[in-house]
Amino acid sequence: MDLDATVITSASRKEGTAATFKGTFGFHPLGDWFVNTGESLTMELRPGNAGANTMEDHLRVPAACLEQIPRSSQGPSR
Known part of the structure; x- marks a missing residue:
């Protein structure tokens, strides 16, 4: 899994936005992707x-990502 966050600016005050560390205003979402396929499984919209x-x-976020994987793909039970 690849866990990454990025700043997304907003042109106006929207619900959940806040001032960012870059001096802008917006969101700082955190997402989780499968590295080998690039599929996005989880995205959490967080304030800037x-x-x-x-x-x-x-x-x-990774816990929510793992919930998206079917049990049959997770390998043998321990």
Whole structure:
């Protein structure tokens, strides 16, 4: 999985936006993709002032990503 965040600016004050570390206004979504296929499984829209290394987000988003994978693809049970 590839976990990545990026700043998305907003032209006006929308619900969930905040001032960003770059001096703009918008969102700082965190997404999770499968590396080998490029498929996006999870995207969490966060305010612009959300931390890039917020551990709580880095645990929640991959957990939601793993929920998208069918049980049959996860290998043998332990």
